[in-house]
Amino acid sequence: IEEGDNQAVYDMVAPLHPADIAELFAQAPVEIRRPLAAAITDLMSGEVISEMNEWVREDLLKSLTGQEVANIIAQLDLDDAVVIVSELDAQKQQETLQALSSEDRAAIERALSFPLESAGRMMQRNLVAVHENMSVGDVIHYLRQNDDLTTDFWEVFVVDPSHRPIGTCKLSKLLRMPRHALIQDIMQPEQTLIPVTMDQEEVALRFQKYGLISAAVVDESGRLVGMITVDDIIHIIRDEADEDILKLSGAGDGDINEPVLDSYKSRVRWLITNLGTALVASTIIGFFEGTIARMVELATLMPIVAGVGGNAGSQTMAVTVRALATNQLTASNCVRSITRELRIALLNGLTVACVLGAGTWLVFHNVLLTEVIALAIMSNIIIGGLAGVLVPLTFDRAGSDPAVASSIFVTMTTDAMGFLTFLGLATVSGLTGA
């Protein structure tokens, strides 16, 4: 279809929802994307662009001039516009900003001045704010008169004379009250103001916890400067959880549309680091070369001890990282969590030691070897369990993201300790007759 007949393509795409058109681009092979865009230019609304996967979009926007990008951006809500502008390279960004109306430019530049991933970058400026002493009838009248107001709002914000938010009123409540009721009597007092500098992850947690649909964003002096709505939060919640999965495995941005070279760069860094930590384990084995030479079966069994311990560590780590990310794990229940993981690790260790011990006995008929491997795997599962909770907690306490580096350290610990306990016990127990 993509070879020539633009009209046919256009007719097929026209009835689709903007989000579906955006998805179509991600699904289409790279070389077809630009011709496709050309065939359906007037369907390429701002909404399609802003729904697009960021890598697909970046690639498409490269072929446009600053003026063309500016035309797209002028149709968008501030928060979506900011995302797109911040993805452009410096020169294109400059051109685009020049081509915008001075009002849009000022708004975008102000948003860009806030830190990355902060509330200030996510907020929209199109919101409805009313004064506390207006009546329901006044508010409805105000809404009907002002055609240029957004329709994407679910609550009106009530502000005092110095434009500080003091409450919110759901539209459903507004509609159900008699016209003479005063806003200040029916509003809910504001409990959840979001400072412009708050991190987006924190904002998302607030929305989840209090079941918010929209929230007021305030500047340093407490004045209402914007609003964040729940539909923007949904993307953040998914992205933050995705990030944790991908960081735990060192897969970088991890988007299937990311250019190969970018993925390579972020992943190879992790693999090289992993090579370094594997060296630690390797060095430990090196100390016991004599032991292995005397009983080569040890080389066969040692990866089991290290591997299962590593797995026990990853389990605990996944639980801990997510509990930290969702603010469930705090100073007050941290000791309890460590004790909990320790108890689980003890049970797991005992069970696995019995199974592995029984298996070893059946194969080798060697009591000492059975004892050594059972004891080693039990210690290593307990070590893994402890490392899985302590490593992320330590990173979190130190102020760095526990998802990024924890898994390297946990695996290094369980590998190193697995080989050390197993080969060490084999040596000192006299198993190899030394």
Next chain:
Amino acid sequence: IEEGDNQAVYDMVAPLHPADIAELFAQAPVEIRRPLAAAITDLMSGEVISEMNEWVREDLLKSLTGQEVANIIAQLDLDDAVVIVSELDAQKQQETLQALSSEDRAAIERALSFPLESAGRMMQRNLVAVHENMSVGDVIHYLRQNDDLTTDFWEVFVVDPSHRPIGTCKLSKLLRMPRHALIQDIMQPEQTLIPVTMDQEEVALRFQKYGLISAAVVDESGRLVGMITVDDIIHIIRDEADEDILKLSGAGDGDINEPVLDSYKSRVRWLITNLGTALVASTIIGFFEGTIARMVELATLMPIVAGVGGNAGSQTMAVTVRALATNQLTASNCVRSITRELRIALLNGLTVACVLGAGTWLVFHNVLLTEVIALAIMSNIIIGGLAGVLVPLTFDRAGSDPAVASSIFVTMTTDAMGFLTFLGLATVSGLTGA
């Protein structure tokens, strides 16, 4: 504070938001939770209970009678009530349902008849549906007259005479239109009807994709039976992403409030499985005992080849599992994804092989050993990359959840192939002089 002075406790807790009270319970040590609940009985609103962590709640509800649970449930929205009832054991569930009004009981029993995690279980029945030929004024009048309608709605659903949804109208739009405008002229035609049996993950993806705030749920005959709102979706998005992290590491439910025995059961199953797959790798090493006996350094180096390959596999797997979960990876771009991962794996393999080769040369001054280890790690990174994309894709194609079992198979593959390529190459290359 928790020892005696109930009044003081009450005064401290009273000003908190229900979600904060719920969190307080999760943070408090287990033995304090019941006395705390007793001290603040009349603050224990349905909202507090429904915001609670499920394990904490389950434990608290055990001490209540069916009648007491029913009193709590009567205050809740249907979707929250269904969650709580479904968590009770069979006998308590029966008692609770008996104690409810027949109307509530019927609604809950109907919801429970839908499959677990389906739209039918998540939906609320409190919604506002209006006829297409009503005017804006009629709708506002209807809303003002019916005091028992919910205030938790953001859109009204427009239905035809047989109660099939044909469109929605945002409240913001309703407020801005003149009273005489007809609903059918200002509504948006309905694009996203949710069948009662749709899986919650699918529902969440629709909400994300189309930026929905609420959606109509319809039964088999297309009639409007309920509504799902975005605040319920937020929890699902987080839970589903969390699940994937936890499944990938075999950590079961992975909640820090889960009882130790439950966690133990789900995790130990995984560790035992892991023991089985580790045996495969171990058996492969066993074939090469002769080789290792002749050159014990091989035992020192072999975990590096297996470990780094395993890491490369996990990276690819994390990316693939998330892309599958978010519907980004489909039949049409599956071949492209495999090629993409293969190219990244080639680059990664080349880089790591150079680094490790150089290191091996510096330590051992053995050209053949250097060649063997470089070739082995490069193959294993490529194998890991392929397994990381092919294993989850195969599970997905076969209709099972790729997050659950992929990581076991990927690790087994990279471990087994890592040992096989390294020790195999060492043997056939004549490195050990055999």
